[in-house]
Amino acid sequence: MTTDTSPKSPEAAAVPPPPPAPAGGRTPRGPRRLLTRRDRITLAFMAGVPTILHVALVWLTALASIALAFTNWDGIGFDSIKWVGLDNFRQLFTDNPQFWPAVQHNVVWFVVLILIPTPFGLFLAVQLDKRIRFSRVYQTAFFLPVVMSLAVTGFVWQLVYNPDTGLINSVIGANTPGHYIDWIGDPDLNLWAVLVAASWRHAGYMMILYLAGLKGVDPSLREASALDGANEWQTFKNVVFPTLRPTNTVVLVVTIIEALRAFDLVFVFNKGAQGTELLSILITNNIIGESSRIGYGSAIAVVLLVISLAVIIPYLIATFRKERRA
Amino acid sequence: MPHLTPSGRLSLPSPSRRTLLRGIGGAAVLGAGVPLLSACGSSGTAADPKTVTLGSNASDAVPKKAFAEIYAAFTKQSGIAVDVNTKDHNTFQEQINSYLQGTPDDVFNWFAGYRMQFFAAKKLASPIDDVWQKIGGDFPDAMKQLSKGEDGKYYFVPLYTYPWALFYRKSVFRQHGYQVPTTWDQLVALCKQMKKDGLVPIAFGDKDAWPAMGTFDQINFRLNGYDFHKSLMAGKEAWTDPKVKAVFDHWAELLPYHQDGFMGRTWQNAAQTLVSKKAGMYLLGSFVAQQFANKADADDLDFFAFPEIDSAFGQDTVEAPTDGFMVSRSPKNHDGVVKLLEFLGTPAAEQIYLKADSSVVAASSKADTSSYTALQKKAYTMISEAKSLTQFMDRDSRPDFTSTVMQPGLQKFLQNPKGVDGLLASIERQKKTIFASA
Numbered sequence: 001m002t003t004d005t006s007p008k009s010p011e012a013a014a015v016p017p018p019p020p021a022p023a024g025g026r027t028p029r030g031p032r033r034l035l036t037r038r039d040r041i042t043l044a045f046m047a048g049v050p051t052i053l054h055v056a057l058v059w060l061t062a063l064a065s066i067a068l069a070f071t072n073w074d075g076i077g078f079d080s081i082k083w084v085g086l087d088n089f090r091q092l093f094t095d096n097p098q099f100w101p102a103v104q105h106n107v108v109w110f111v112v113l114i115l116i117p118t119p120f121g122l123f124l125a126v127q128l129d130k131r132i133r134f135s136r137v138y139q140t141a142f143f144l145p146v147v148m149s150l151a152v153t154g155f156v157w158q159l160v161y162n163p164d165t166g167l168i169n170s171v172i173g174a175n176t177p178g179h180y181i182d183w184i185g186d187p188d189l190n191l192w193a194v195l196v197a198a199s200w201r202h203a204g205y206m207m208i209l210y211l212a213g214l215k216g217v218d219p220s221l222r223e224a225s226a227l228d229g230a231n232e233w234q235t236f237k238n239v240v241f242p243t244l245r246p247t248n249t250v251v252l253v254v255t256i257i258e259a260l261r262a263f264d265l266v267f268v269f270n271k272g273a274q275g276t277e278l279l280s281i282l283i284t285n286n287i288i289g290e291s292s293r294i295g296y297g298s299a300i301a302v303v304l305l306v307i308s309l310a311v312i313i314p315y316l317i318a319t320f321r322k323e324r325r326a
Numbered sequence: 327m328p329h330l331t332p333s334g335r336l337s338l339p340s341p342s343r344r345t346l347l348r349g350i351g352g353a354a355v356l357g358a359g360v361p362l363l364s365a366c367g368s369s370g371t372a373a374d375p376k377t378v379t380l381g382s383n384a385s386d387a388v389p390k391k392a393f394a395e396i397y398a399a400f401t402k403q404s405g406i407a408v409d410v411n412t413k414d415h416n417t418f419q420e421q422i423n424s425y426l427q428g429t430p431d432d433v434f435n436w437f438a439g440y441r442m443q444f445f446a447a448k449k450l451a452s453p454i455d456d457v458w459q460k461i462g463g464d465f466p467d468a469m470k471q472l473s474k475g476e477d478g479k480y481y482f483v484p485l486y487t488y489p490w491a492l493f494y495r496k497s498v499f500r501q502h503g504y505q506v507p508t509t510w511d512q513l514v515a516l517c518k519q520m521k522k523d524g525l526v527p528i529a530f531g532d533k534d535a536w537p538a539m540g541t542f543d544q545i546n547f548r549l550n551g552y553d554f555h556k557s558l559m560a561g562k563e564a565w566t567d568p569k570v571k572a573v574f575d576h577w578a579e580l581l582p583y584h585q586d587g588f589m590g591r592t593w594q595n596a597a598q599t600l601v602s603k604k605a606g607m608y609l610l611g612s613f614v615a616q617q618f619a620n621k622a623d624a625d626d627l628d629f630f631a632f633p634e635i636d637s638a639f640g641q642d643t644v645e646a647p648t649d650g651f652m653v654s655r656s657p658k659n660h661d662g663v664v665k666l667l668e669f670l671g672t673p674a675a676e677q678i679y680l681k682a683d684s685s686v687v688a689a690s691s692k693a694d695t696s697s698y699t700a701l702q703k704k705a706y707t708m709i710s711e712a713k714s715l716t717q718f719m720d721r722d723s724r725p726d727f728t729s730t731v732m733q734p735g736l737q738k739f740l741q742n743p744k745g746v747d748g749l750l751a752s753i754e755r756q757k758k759t760i761f762a763s764a
Binding site for chain 2: 072077096182186285
């Protein structure tokens, strides 16, 4: 931040200097005192209200759930909160048969998103960037799933996967006894089935990000590589892709976030039953309900928070370091 | 110090990314928080001696209309209006905790059994012994037991109940010459025969994770008796007990005759297999009748009690979940509430409900059964002749245990019936920590 306090706009410059201090013997504070009383109230209000809301709704709740992770609480009355130390975590890591599958599925979610729809989104972006005919139509078609709520996406794919009446089983005849494919229920299949739906959406998202990145690639670079006799693939690999570095960082972060917050699609699909457990769903199942296990659910939430921080903090450090250098 | 003009106007070139993010974050949290908070409150009307507020989970069309007719009859008789606040059935259950701690309606829909006792013990419901002094004579003893909290006081007015049993279509049994099985061996033999005849012996769908609990209940109380079942549900028996293992062994024997692909199927879709005569039997509550839209099909529907496994227990236990009403901890209009509950406990109120929803039967022993369908009559007889009534696994046990441990646990068993020992050990470990936290 600079310490320059000189007016920036012409009309501001036209404003007369602050009136002389009232005759009360108080010494004027000089040019530093630039705000009237009203301004200060307005400012305090504008900065204060969001700060209070932010602290109350983000920080306090986050800290409260960290504290609750070490307690046992059914959510009824504050006097029923019991301190249990690390018990919740011990139970989670040793006794909960769904916890490790959930962690594993969150990882699978990330790996699949980064390996399949992300390169596919890049591929689409590169094709659309060539300004082929109807490119806007394609662009819209691929982007459409991103606009739709994931809950709706879940409903749509559920209709496709329904084992009795769904599109796939009806077409390939896999809904008769003995030749059954249970896309939603089979623990070896359902995660992949949901991931197809997630990828369907993610590809469109990645496409738009890459398309924006590609618009920023200097055309003279391409020209130069063409003059050097590079073919299309060589140009992409050696010239275009390296210039997409900032976009790649964004894509990586977005994909990690998508993998960690994966919830709605699966919740609609089969509520995280065998084969599709996710951390976010375990949290919900433990906290929401009639006699909820709020302490236990908070412990899972803390695990998710720690994983998220482990990913986000290095990213933020790297970004800020870059900004400072710039 | 940010750039400020002397007039105090901010002349920041653009808000920094962090302030922007913070603002967005706050707005998002606020946006998510507001409906949540408003959902907790009730209609918020001040105490009005001529109105009773009622929180309803009857969001489906049939029960909603049936309840509305009961309240209309009450208003007509007493001059007290019932202000109904209907919420989606599942949402109601998920929010019940914060709802009862906030400003709940005077009266609310709820379930008998452990789930009622839980809120009674937490002092989130009012005892209604005064109401029971009036309506007590109309109910059989089993219903009285179901309406009491652990402290022996009444907290619940039951309205209707329905049995779980094996449902089948008379025409299918007639066509193939099947006999209703009364023993386990007969049931297995019947399944074998049905499979040979190209039928799905037992329709099944467990996508919602609770239907499987019904099968466990039936096998357990037939094999080990009511007392063991109750005590297991109360967390007093070990899940590693050989008696429990035997339940799963019996279940595994039946599993090959269950409909394929059940993990991805809802009970409604499974019921359609029975409607279309592709399935021979279906173990479910009598609400399965709601899926029989066509009257001719509905008349063809029949059921029999789950067959005997151990002759010491025979078929003496019937699983009959019961729904009714409770009073919140400090109702605004106490006199009105008492009058409403007394009315809801009358056979007349039950009959209004049953006229609109014929898949259930009255909880009262005084209700007129002459207008019952054949199915209702049979259900009524079955329940009234039962030696013991159970509710359902998630109504007889701690709901946090059944939803976070048993539902995924039973699904795991269904996927891999051979891994029972490890599964039961895991259930037992989790049960101990959950029940210890009471």
